[in-house]
Amino acid sequence: MTAPNDQQQDLIDSIEGIHVVDAGAGTGKTFTVTRRYAGIIDQDDVEPEDVLLVTFTNNAATEMKDRIVSQCEYGMREFSDAPIQTFHSLCHDILMEHGFEAPTLLGIDDRITQSTRIIEDETVEQGLFREFIRRFMDDHPEHDDFFRAITDPTELLGLINQLASKGVFPTADGWYRNGERHLDGDFEAFKSMFDELNEPQNDGNKQSRLRYKLGRYGHEKCFLPEAPKKAELRGSRGTKQVPADVAREAFEEDREDLKQFVHDVYYEYLSFALGRNYLNFGSLQLFAFVLLCEDHQLRETIEFDYVMIDEFQDSSEIQFKLALLLAGTHNLCVVGDWKQSIYSFQYAAVENITQFESRLNRFVRELNADYERISFSTSPIREIELIENYRSTQSILDFSEQSLVTPASSTDRIDTEAVYDRVVSLSSNATHENSQIEAIQHEDEEGAVLTKIQEIVGNEAYQIEDDGELRQPEYKDIAVLTRTRDFGRELLTVAEEYDLPLAYEGGIELFRSDQAKLLLAWLRILESDSRRGWAAVLEEAGYSLEEVRHILGHEAYPSNMQAFRAELQTMETIGGIAERVFSQYGYNGSYADVLLTTIQSVHNSTIQTRGDLIRFIETGIDEGSRHDVHAIAGVNSVTVQTIHAAKGLEHPIVILANMNSRRFPPSGGSSSAITFDDPIGLRQRKQYADDYGYPHIHDNWRTDVLRKCLPRGYDEERRLLYVATTRSKSHLVFSAGENPNTFLEEIPVDMEAYSPDVQEFHDGETTQSHLQISIPTPEGPVGHSPHSLMNDDVFEKVEDGRGSEFGTRTHEFAERYVLGEAVEPANDDERHIKRFIDSLDGDLRVEQDAYLPLTVDSERITIYGIVDLVHLQPETVDIIDFKTDRSRLAESEYRKQLSIYYHVLTEWFPERTVTASIFYTANEQQVEIDPLSKNELCDLVKLAERSTTESAPILD
DNA sequence: GATAATCCCATTTTT
């Protein structure tokens, strides 16, 4: 993009007044916003510090700054302190500088200081909250009845955060400003919702939706005796509507005790947190808001001449209000796209943008009720629409609009016209209109998706635009987007089996990864020689269950593992231990990296000993705490991420996978004990009563009725679909497993029953270094790991730690070099390997597994081997194994592995000559080996079998 | 054809 288009230019030039900008996907929003910013500060009397630019992530803030620097005459230095930041970091800055006494404004006798921490980790805060609640319960026996009706106290933390996001704060003796009104709810607003839902359907022939929903009223519920009976509440058979007075009856309830309870928990938690010297993200905004609201002089000092907010559809109610307090003039510009609002669980209020005008007026009225805090006029409001899309083909854009009107279930009704009225259609700017939109379905969805990826790579039909030219797609052009992380992880596991380059991007449950589990296992071994630990380590090394049982029973751990344990025991730091474990197992990817960083970062504060770390990892596994991983740069691989994580990104080819489960549950939690939602107000679903002399928990019939009236739609699900489809530049593939969801059935695209063909991978035109050989499915039981062949005292053991049977291969370098990573040889061995590889022409394949089925004593047994490098030429296939030190007594091990591979490759390439050799890196000598015959291998298997079956039969 | 009863299945994540 070089020059702005007309609408963009309009926005860039319109720097005075209130502006609402509808900036759809791919319309060059960042480009335009940064230009506008540059234009504003180019004015003589405007400095960067006068202009507030709010983004919703720190990454976005950094990107904005970078883009602005590259467009402005100013250098980075001028912007280092410029307010281009998130609401949270702005609030943090304000509190650090001026917030010392902010808590006292709510009546809390505590201070915010430079040393007040921000708790970012949700699980850490939940732990603190539980501690608070235990103490609170002891101190407040008067609230026992409420606690008895709450299953998980952290629900209350959720409620507190929700209230904070709406600007409802407690004070010492009540609620801040008009907060209590939110808690009471608004009967009129509720009534209109109730009435709308209570309209008879089908020209009066059918009962209302509300009456239908109440069909299970009281089912498996325990109400107090005074609750209306089902027939009373719904009217008898044939009645089409719920009686009108039910609305008032259900709404009106004495909630004073409940409000008092929530108030006390809320207020005392804020005090507790400050006492412990921490704030959370919610209270950060809370105190900043209170400060700006109360201290008029301070507000006027901080106020900005220009305020711009990006991704406004992601803002919460309190953030809208904060923006108003921070705007000193009417130069307020919000930029966003309601169609991309998918963060309601994060308290984002899409109404901020869809009902901008009415919200603006309401908030200003509320904020000005007792003092004129906002002095500018709220009209006129100018709307600007960016309509040119620089990302996708027109077919994709047209298609994406469909997602917004696709019903999510057979009973789901959408007001199509009303939606289309809201949609600002985009027009594509792409030079090429080469676009595939398709849907595939197979019960082995992972296999189908991987096959599709193979089909796409190098395929002319899926050409993509690059620098104005069409070219064949590569792995890196493809992204698999899924709704759940689980599917992504499964897909990665399967991809690994077939050596397809896929990499996860985004938050994963790090402690549930293999890397973390293995580290945990070794830590347990070190700490207490734990059987659990040994079992995990042995299992990882490929021992069968029976073998593991045998070894554990006799505590006869393999000597190399014992040696490794001894080595770990000498290590002093737990970071060092972790590093050593990962290097031993060849874990050098992003997971291990993030694990090490995480361990190191918590090391000083909460973790001192191995035991601490064990508990830390165990908690991490239990709670499923998430950490971000990123693909290693420069690798040509398919990106796998959740739709949420993909927001703002673009990919030439998008596979929208796992469109499964029949339907998505409607957004918005379904089972919290206490609900708060305008206009219904604060409600308790269950209450305690002991009318009969002993404790009982009764359901609250009123809440059940009210909940049915809450609008609970699929709108956000549709927006999620919209976000996913608009990530694609050219091609879009939907994929489903066994149960395609309703969306997929409704979307106007034919679904193809697509069979996975993972056995036959095709190499692309380019030199793909990945081995894409069909691996014969092992027949019969896979009874032998290579280790059961090695560890039998028949052959020499490998004792020197390098290339031992469990753990790092010494050939990472060769692998990474062949795979095209930018790696530099670090020592002579690696330099020799590099020189050797450089001398080879033809197709190179690395680190390959081979399975060889054998018949031993009329039983089918499959044995397994790994080889470092395969060199394919038209006439020959050379198998090469690198060996760094000739003095090692491991030749027979290598010979066995190479032999397994020799036979497998002979079957695969019957017309070529197969050779196997060892390359000694120390003296760059290549020595061909004489492979063992299949019969010899069978004999080995028998030997191994005899030595282990005495006590533990391997095969059933 | 409308209504009632029964079965089945359940997620995302930044500050």
Place this chain on the structure above:
DNA sequence: TGGGATTATC
């Protein structure tokens, strides 16, 4: 635990 889909009943 609650809603959609499915099946049974009015």
